[in-house]
Amino acid sequence: MELRERYEEDLFLVRGALAWTALIAFCAALLLLPRAAPGYLLFTLSLIAVNSIIAVGLNLLVGYTGQISLGHAGFVAIGAYTAGLVMTKVPWPEPLMAWGVSWLAALSAAGLVAAAFGFLVGVPALRLTGPYLTIATLGFGIAIHQVLTNWDRLSGGRTGLFLPKLLFGPWRLGERQLYYVAIILAGLLVWVAFNLVRSHVGRAFVAIRDSDIAAEVMGVNLTVYKTLAFAVSAAYAGIGGAMLAFILGYLEPQLFTLFESIYYFSMIVIGGLGTVPGSILGAALLTVLPQQLAALKQWLPLVYGGTIVLVMAIEPRGLYGRWMKIKLWFKAWPF
Amino acid sequence: MPLPLLDINELTISFGGITALSDIHLQVSPGALISVIGPNGAGKTTLFNCICGLYRPDRGTVRFHGEPLLGFKPDAVARRGIARTFQNIELFLRMTVIENLLLGRHLHFRAGFFDAAAGSPRWRREEIRHREVAERILDFLDLQAVRDRRVGDLPLGRQRLVELARALATEPKLLLLDEPSSGMTAEEKDDLVFRIRDIREEMGVTVMLVEHDLKLVMGISDWITVLDHGLKIAQGTAAEVQADPDVIKAYLGETAIY
Ligand SMILES: Nc1ncnc2c1ncn2[C@@H]1O[C@H](COP(=O)(O)OP(=O)(O)OP(=O)(O)O)[C@@H](O)[C@H]1O
Ligand SMILES: [Mg+2]
Numbered sequence: 001m002e003l004r005e006r007y008e009e010d011l012f013l014v015r016g017a018l019a020w021t022a023l024i025a026f027c028a029a030l031l032l033l034p035r036a037a038p039g040y041l042l043f044t045l046s047l048i049a050v051n052s053i054i055a056v057g058l059n060l061l062v063g064y065t066g067q068i069s070l071g072h073a074g075f076v077a078i079g080a081y082t083a084g085l086v087m088t089k090v091p092w093p094e095p096l097m098a099w100g101v102s103w104l105a106a107l108s109a110a111g112l113v114a115a116a117f118g119f120l121v122g123v124p125a126l127r128l129t130g131p132y133l134t135i136a137t138l139g140f141g142i143a144i145h146q147v148l149t150n151w152d153r154l155s156g157g158r159t160g161l162f163l164p165k166l167l168f169g170p171w172r173l174g175e176r177q178l179y180y181v182a183i184i185l186a187g188l189l190v191w192v193a194f195n196l197v198r199s200h201v202g203r204a205f206v207a208i209r210d211s212d213i214a215a216e217v218m219g220v221n222l223t224v225y226k227t228l229a230f231a232v233s234a235a236y237a238g239i240g241g242a243m244l245a246f247i248l249g250y251l252e253p254q255l256f257t258l259f260e261s262i263y264y265f266s267m268i269v270i271g272g273l274g275t276v277p278g279s280i281l282g283a284a285l286l287t288v289l290p291q292q293l294a295a296l297k298q299w300l301p302l303v304y305g306g307t308i309v310l311v312m313a314i315e316p317r318g319l320y321g322r323w324m325k326i327k328l329w330f331k332a333w334p335f
Numbered sequence: 336m337p338l339p340l341l342d343i344n345e346l347t348i349s350f351g352g353i354t355a356l357s358d359i360h361l362q363v364s365p366g367a368l369i370s371v372i373g374p375n376g377a378g379k380t381t382l383f384n385c386i387c388g389l390y391r392p393d394r395g396t397v398r399f400h401g402e403p404l405l406g407f408k409p410d411a412v413a414r415r416g417i418a419r420t421f422q423n424i425e426l427f428l429r430m431t432v433i434e435n436l437l438l439g440r441h442l443h444f445r446a447g448f449f450d451a452a453a454g455s456p457r458w459r460r461e462e463i464r465h466r467e468v469a470e471r472i473l474d475f476l477d478l479q480a481v482r483d484r485r486v487g488d489l490p491l492g493r494q495r496l497v498e499l500a501r502a503l504a505t506e507p508k509l510l511l512l513d514e515p516s517s518g519m520t521a522e523e524k525d526d527l528v529f530r531i532r533d534i535r536e537e538m539g540v541t542v543m544l545v546e547h548d549l550k551l552v553m554g555i556s557d558w559i560t561v562l563d564h565g566l567k568i569a570q571g572t573a574a575e576v577q578a579d580p581d582v583i584k585a586y587l588g589e590t591a592i593y
Contacts (some may be wrong), residue, residue: 010466011462197452198455200450200451201451206427207427207430210427214421217409217418218438218501218578219410220410221408228448
C-alpha cells in the first residue's frame, strides 16, 4: 500500500532527518543552558516561554480563526490571579503544598477558569464581527483591569498579591527550576497547538476565517467552533498568566493593562499571523526588544503600533512568512 | 410514486418589498437530475439558500426524506446529506485543493477536540481514512495534478471543479449546483456535463442544477422548473418547457431589457 504510507507521512509533524536533528539540538540546548547561562538570561528565557504560550494561544484565535482579540491581557490576568488566589487563599494541607499539588492545581485552575471566561466572551462574539468584536474584546480587557484595580480584597489592592515559593518535594523552585517548568509547559502547549492546527479542528478554524458561509455549509458548527477558539485561546493565556505569576512571585493590576493586550497582539502580527512558529518568534523578539530599549520605554506603544502597520503593509505573514520565502529562495538557488 | 427525497411546499420569502419566492411547490424524487432555470433575479439562488438553511422562509415547508428541514442551521442541514456549490464560488482560497476537500470530510469526523489536540491514534486513523476518500474524489474529477496547489491560484474553471469536489467529499444524498458552468470554457463545460452524469449514475446522488446555459440544461435534465420573479411559471421536460409561451415571454422579456 504505497499510497497509505504517504498519508501517514503527511501526518508527521517533524519530517526528515534534518528537521529532527535541528529539533533535538534545540531541545538539548534549552535543557543544558542553565548550566552555562547567568540568572537574568534564564529569567528572560522563562519570560519568552510564557509569552510564547500566550502568543500561540492568541494566534489560534486571531491568526487561525480570524477573530480579533484586543483584550487578551484580561485572560492572562484571570489566569494569573486565579493561580495566585488558589496558592494563597486555599488552605492547602502541608503535604499537598510540599509535593507541588498546590501549584499544579493552581496552574490547571488558571487554564480552566480562563477558558470559561473565554467561552463567555465567545458567546456574544458570535453576533459580532470585525471592528465590533475588536471593540468588545477591548472593553473586556479594560473591564478586567478595572475590576482588579478596584476590588482590593481580590487583588490585594495597592500592596499587590505575593505568591509563596513553589515547592516540589525537598526542592524549592528557584529561577532555574521555574525555567524548566516554563519551557516544558511551553513545549507541551506548542505541540498541542501544532496538533490542533493540522487536524479537522484547526481546518475548521481556518475555514471560518476564510469563508464562514462555506464553513457552515460544509457542516462546521459556527457556534461550537467560534466559542471553542475563544476558550482554547483563553486557556493558553490563563496558563501563561499563571506561569507569569510563578516567575514574578508578585502580581499587581498594572501588569495587565490595555498596553499588554496590544503587546501580545504585536507579537503575533510581527511573528506571523496564522503560524505557530511565527508566534514564538514574535514572542521572543518582543520579550528581548523592550529590555534592550529600556530607555525608550514611554515610546514603546508607538513603536509597536508603527511596526504593526509596517508589517501589515510589507509582509502580512510576518517574520515567519519572510523566513519561509528566504528558505524557498535558497532551495531554488542557484536557479 | 415513491416518497420524494425533497418535498417543498408553499415556500415563500420576501426581502423588503421584493417577493423572492412566492408559494413554490417542488418535488424531487431520489436519483433524479432536475434543473431550475429562470432570468436574473428569478429566485433560483434564494431557493437553494432556503433549502440549505442560509435563509429562513416566511412561509412553507421543506421536507427531506420526509423530515422537516426548515429551522435547522446550514451545518445541521449538511449533516443530513445536502451539499451545495455557490454561484460566486465560496472556496477557502488560502488552503490547498486537498485541504478544501478535507473540509468536506469535516462532518464525518467522530474524533473530538482532545483526540485532535493530542493527535491520538483514533484521530490519526480517522484522518487517514478521510484523506483516502478525498484522494478518491480528486481522482474521480481529475484534480490530482493540482492537489497541493493553493486554490486561490487556480483559474476559475478549476475552482468550480474544486468546489464541486469539496461538495462531493461530504458524500451528499442531494447536491445543489448553482451555475456550475459559469466562467468555464466550452471544453470545460462539455467535461462538466459528463461529470455531473457520472455523479448521478456512479454515486447515486440526486442533483438539483441552477444554470444559465440552456443548452447544457436541456441535454442533461430529467425535467426542468422555470422560475420568474419568484413564481414557478412552468415545469416539464426540456421540450415542454421550451414550447411554453410563458417561458418564452419571460426569457424574451429579459433579452428585451439588454
Ligand atoms: N439577502 C438578500 N437581501 C435582499 N434581497 C435579496 C437577498 N437575496 C436575494 N434577494 C433578492 O431576491 C431576488 C431573487 O434573487 P436570487 O439571487 O435568488 O436570483 P437568481 O435567480 O439566483 O438570479 P441570478 O440568475 O442573477 O443568480 C432578487 O431580487 C434579489 O435582489
Ligand atoms: Mg443566482
